[in-house]
Amino acid sequence: ARTVHRGADGVVTVGGMDVRALAEEFGTPAFVLDEADFRARCRAWRDAFAPDADVFYAGKAFLSRAVVRWLREEGLNLDVCTGGELATALAGGMPPERIALHGNNKSVAEIERAVAAGVGRVVLDSFQEVERVAEVARRHGVRQRVQIRVTVGVEAHTHEFIATAHEDQKFGLALADGSALEAVRRVLAADSLELVGLHSHIGSQIFDMAGFEVSARRVVGLLREVRDRHGVELPEIDLGGGLGIAYTPDDDPAEPHQIAKALRDIVHRECEAAGLALPRLSVEPGRAVVGPTAFTLYEVGTVKPLEGLRTYVSVDGGMSDNIRTALYDAEYSVALVSRASAAPPLLVRVVGKHCESGDIVVRDAYLPSDVAPGDLVAVPATGAYCRSMASNYNHTPRPPVVAVAGGMAGPLIRRETEEDLLRLDVG
Ligand code: LLP
Numbered sequence: 001a002r003t004v005h006r007g008a009d010g011v012v013t014v015g016g017m018d019v020r021a022l023a024e025e026f027g028t029p030a031f032v033l034d035e036a037d038f039r040a041r042c043r044a045w046r047d048a049f050a051p052d053a054d055v056f057y058a059g060k061a062f063l064s065r066a067v068v069r070w071l072r073e074e075g076l077n078l079d080v081c082t083g084g085e086l087a088t089a090l091a092g093g094m095p096p097e098r099i100a101l102h103g104n105n106k107s108v109a110e111i112e113r114a115v116a117a118g119v120g121r122v123v124l125d126s127f128q129e130v131e132r133v134a135e136v137a138r139r140h141g142v143r144q145r146v147q148i149r150v151t152v153g154v155e156a157h158t159h160e161f162i163a164t165a166h167e168d169q170k171f172g173l174a175l176a177d178g179s180a181l182e183a184v185r186r187v188l189a190a191d192s193l194e195l196v197g198l199h200s201h202i203g204s205q206i207f208d209m210a211g212f213e214v215s216a217r218r219v220v221g222l223l224r225e226v227r228d229r230h231g232v233e234l235p236e237i238d239l240g241g242g243l244g245i246a247y248t249p250d251d252d253p254a255e256p257h258q259i260a261k262a263l264r265d266i267v268h269r270e271c272e273a274a275g276l277a278l279p280r281l282s283v284e285p286g287r288a289v290v291g292p293t294a295f296t297l298y299e300v301g302t303v304k305p306l307e308g309l310r311t312y313v314s315v316d317g318g319m320s321d322n323i324r325t326a327l328y329d330a331e332y333s334v335a336l337v338s339r340a341s342a343a344p345p346l347l348v349r350v351v352g353k354h355c356e357s358g359d360i361v362v363r364d365a366y367l368p369s370d371v372a373p374g375d376l377v378a379v380p381a382t383g384a385y386c387r388s389m390a391s392n393y394n395h396t397p398r399p400p401v402v403a404v405a406g407g408m409a410g411p412l413i414r415r416e417t418e419e420d421l422l423r424l425d426v427g
Pocket residue numbers: 058060061079102201203204205240241242243284285286287288324328384385
């Protein structure tokens with residue numbers, strides 16, 4: 001469904017818009033998001049899981065009011081993890097019953113707003129939270145639907161997964177030490193809480209389904225324990241997000257329908273073995289929905305060849321709009337998009353304009369050797385965790401997110417200005 005094309009003149013268009021025109025109108029750096037692709041991905045996820053399972057888009061990957069509207073229209077639900085994300089979800093018109101509230105340290109104020117709004121699900125992350133949410137729900141005179149986040153002892157890292165000492169992390173209630181089961185007991189005893197299910201999230205940028213398999217097996221094991229001990233069969237399980245995308249041509253992610261089939265098969269098999277009725281399944285993809293739908297458009301400012309080493313290509317953004325390379329050693333690719341070039345490929349490092357040498361956007365990449373100041377380059381697959389993790393380092397105004405579709409372009413989030421930054425400076 002991607003609408004990115006390169007014309008005979010070498011100029012790239014997306015959503016029917018020439019990147020030079022986008023740079024002219026919106027400036028650089030800019031995130032350019034392909035609305036048709038975003039909607040198509042939402043539909044692919046929904047169609048793969050409906051009608052017996054639900055998809056909650058993880059808003060932390062990228063959220064704006066328009067995105068919330070598209071999610072609503074395309075039949076996805078929404079996972080939020082702060083008051084800010086909740087406010088955006090409500091402002092974008094997501095029906096509260098389609099919102100789930102996450103987070104390992106939700107404030108009482110955040111819980112209040114979620115319960116008052118009538119969110120469909122609060123995911124409990126600690127014993128303190130069982131009490132806090134129960135108390136808030138009691139005060140509001142409602143019975144809040146909740147899930148318990150279970151730490152299953154599997155932590156997935158990119159291509160492999162490793163069993164971890166699950167007590168050694170901040171999220172969730174551990175299976176191994178009995179915390180999860182004790183949380184179930186406390187929630188079942190709280191009149192103002194309705195325990196609808198169990199939740200597990202094992203990590204991010206995962207390609208191997210084996211981690212989900214272990215996670216599902218352990219969550220279903222707990223469902224069985226809950227039935228045996230308390231005589232209740234919880235009706236829902238959520239297996240979290242974390243499905244990987246292609247950042248470079250080496251990555252080969254599965255399609256939503258393959259993922260849905262694999263997860264359904266695991267849950268069916270485990271439930272059958274345990275003699276449990278099938279719970280309603282849900283998942284929470286963030287990156288796999290929005291990641292591939294946007295690229296960052298930069299203008300090249302300087303080119304510095306270093307004999308025998310490499311060539312540094314400096315662009316007009318950097319770690320303030322994409323921290324992932326510096327933070328996770330993430331891999332990206334880059335392409336010249338504003339013209340054709342017959343020049344041979346040159347090994348380059350694409351760097352930003354920030355005052356540290358770790359300010360790298362693409363560690364190793366090839367660009368035509370005639371790359372020059374004024375050229376536009378694009379870094380693909382920056383839709384997830386780039387704008388949402390952007391900073392104002394070096395007092396850099398954060399870039400806009402521009403949506404393109406059918407030959408039209410408009411900002412979802414406008415570019416920050418120096419006045420925006422100075423407005424906060426009240427000393
Ligand atoms: N559900 C829960 C409970 C989560 O904690 C997360 C991500 C997701 C769903 C969505 O995961 P996804 O499908 O997007 O991988 N900043 C990092 C990623 C951190 C993800 C944190 N939790 C990055 O840039 O790679």
